[in-house]
Amino acid sequence: MAFAFLTLLIVLTIIPAAYAQQTSLLRVVVLSEEDGNPLVGSNVVLYLPGGERLLYNCVTNSDGFCEIRNIDANREYELRISYIGFAAHWQKLNFEKGERKTLRIDLEPEVGEINEFTVQGNREITTGEVGIRRIGNEDVARIPTPGVDGDLVSYIQTVPGVVSTGDRGGDLYIRGGTPEQNKILVDNLPVIKPFHISNMFSAFSEEVVQNAEMYAGGFGAEYSGATSSVIDINLRPGNMRNFSGSGAVSPYLVSLQLEGPVKTDRQSILFTARTSAIEEVAPSLIGKEVPIQFSDIIGRYTIQEDNISCNITGILTEDSGEVVPDRQVVHSWTNSVLGARCLGYDPRFEYPIEISVGYTGFENKEGTTATTERYSAIRQFYVNTNLKEKPFGIPVNYGFGVNLRTYDIKLDEQFTNYTSLDRVVPVINVFLSVPWKPNNKWAFQPGLTSQISLDTPVSFEPRLRMSWQPDGTNRQQLSFAAGRYVQFMSGVSDQRDIGTVFTVLQPINSGDPLPSSLHGIVGYQQKIGNAFIANVEGYVKDHKNIPVSKWEPEARLQIETALADGFSYGFDVRFRYSNYPFFVSSGYGWSVVEYEAVSGDLGAWIEEPVFKYYPAHDQRHKLNTVIGYQFAGFEANMRWELGSGKPYTRVFGFDLSVRVPAEDVVDDPGQVRTLYSRPFGERLPYYHRLDVSLNRKFSISGGWSLSAETGVINAYNRNNVFNYDLNTLQRVNQTPLFPYLSVKLSKN
């Protein structure tokens, strides 16, 4: 953190005011009057007084910040700031030539119905919505979850193209990509696997998420180091005006939250802690063991001064348990993150400057309750800077960063290429993108990012995003995104067994090809009125050099890897209708994920020279529907999901091999063997599940309130299969009918 502040100070000092131009500039920070928190996605507009014509506008980012440039001076304007659910702010403004104004505006909450779409802005994306899923905490709240608060990961799993292995494991596959090909950022700080062992929970509850953006592909040059997708999460700051707290109890977890100002309107803290209770509760509630434990702690210190805002964030997560009950194999993983993200927007800066610096650690293990048999960890120190310039009148976003990664691997038997590894690998990344909007219909953002490391070639990753709005508004939008993506690390897990979530994170060795991908996405979005929006997208991803487990006909512990190429394509159709008190959204995704590898590399008993197969995350159809209705102070929500079966590998047989004539069939029992059939040759049955919830908040005197939620997960008790465990020879089902009642007591 000290380094971040120092860097910011240096930049503040050395960037001369001479950069200032003779046009005027307005910088606005929009905050909630209620708690002083930034309002993300506020519309900031400059009009001529009394006129209707919009002259300038911007949308606030995750810091509540936006800026308008090149304002004609010596004129009077009307500033209008609006945000759904808050009273609009009006103000007259005058600018002198070259003047730079910075305003902090508080918006008052407005009691009333909300039935239009919230515009959420984080990074400056002007080139269409293709590949992006913007997630607000109201979206998260609608998904029934056995806790009072919704959870980000429960929502993400409703998005077409997102596949999980079932209801446990904490792995997400996005449009054909594997978990190791995703990048998860929390306020620009990477987190490796913040999803809990129960797939209904992550470290990010509705209470701490301000907004999130999921880039299912085609992301811009500002993101590097992921070949499939990016999930960019912004946490909210603590209350800047009042101390508040809450405690919640549910069958799955208990939680505690505290927040409040350190310096009113300027500095605040936020602290949340959650720990699971399901292991203790499940036997009496559903009559079966659920041997999992998880917990998370998030602490956040926020500074919002006039010219700078900083968030210092700490995250700790812990997960452990048996992904497949009764198997006696314990998986565990921990995330630890400490870092800061600062945005400087002092008037002396020509453009805002963003710096993030921090540490991210991740460990995962597999073994028995007594011993660890496999261990893999990655630890990263990093600093990243995002800047803007406008040389020759062309806006340019650029940035650079350094990431120092330490890999630590210890294995009882060979897994991938190692039994142990301890290596430090520095990676430098730079990017540049040029947002260009020639008129109000077309927008382009070409970009280039590059990564440099030891022993590996420099990556060349061109990107392009573009959009066309036929009527000049975002009511209709055709957008396109494409690019090349490279990773300087890879993750290997045993895809032969979905009951294991252990992953070896490893660097790319000298001479080995880099994992890379090409993305292409085209999408069309149509808004009808203020209540209906529809979206259709087609995509293709071409992955190269994916490390996959070698297949041998006999099940065995040690794992060797081969390189496969992956090709995924498909389309999503989504619509959303929101008209208070009714809400419905539905999304259908069709996708194909196909891998191919040289048979000799992949497995010994495949007859074809090149083996093509559909890996375990190839889910062909997925349909999700979320319905919400508010009445008499209650909110009812329902989610139904239908998914086609994912591929699995049949068992050819359970054998006792006798090596006659050296062994004798009468005297020697033989060697126990489980033999696989053709890899991924069959598909699991269809999956479907209905979750429902009903919640209400009750006000108690003295600022106390009680929120209660009741609901049922898997309401019609469908026996959805998780896997068939070869060790116990039993079918393992997902969560059965799970009723819950959760309560939360809050003090504002």
Added chain:
Amino acid sequence: MKLSKTAYIITLGVLLLGILKLSCDNNLQVLDEETGLYSIYGNLDMDEQTNYIRIRDLNTPFTKQATETIDAKVTLENIDTGAGEILQSERGEYQDMYLHNFVVNGDIEPDTEYRVTVQRSDGASVSESFLTPTKPTSFVTPQNQKCHIPIKISIEPLNGGTVVFRFGTTPNKNGSWTQDFIFGPDHYGNSTSINPEFTPLYLAQRATQSTSFSCEVLFENEALYVWLEHYAPGFYEKATDELDLPDDILGNTWLLGAYYEEIFAIPVNTSADKY
């Protein structure tokens, strides 16, 4: 074209029913019961009157309950004569499961093609055939010579099987023997005989780990003993193949063949003490 309301509802209903039908099937067929049927392991010793063939149902887990009985009708058929018999099983026990060994009684004819068929009660079956080795007489020339004089061992006829020699100075199987000398079809090609030459002195030195050059010291029993194994065509190659490198998974679940072994003595003249 505009759909009427009724047509729209019917179409939607059919689609919904289709989805429900697809999604109602919740069975999981984990075992590949169509191709993975039985494993077959057996070594038919042509000098024994009773032999055993282990049959295991590949679809049964390793539990006593699942392996208590075996749904298998096992027949051994002499393809050359057409004679066949249904084999009866003997149940053994190992840890938490039962093993089923099927008994083959009577002579196994040399140079004869046999077929073992294992049939499930639903008619699904697997069968494997094998050719038994010939049973030729070995000729050794010259005999009763001094131990440094090379000898030639001639075996004929062969039908594609593999002959393995090992040599010792006592007939005790648990005694000291040389390493294996293997003569398979790769060695003798299209010929039907092998005629390898050996020097008894060197063989005795290797078997006894001795550096002595004295025939009298090396050959206390005044003979070189030959332990000969003769395997059915293909049997030796498969029996000694690496277990984890099968060509095909089906072939990896059977190992069946015939062989015989014998130990015979070749007299050595030890009267001349000095080499």
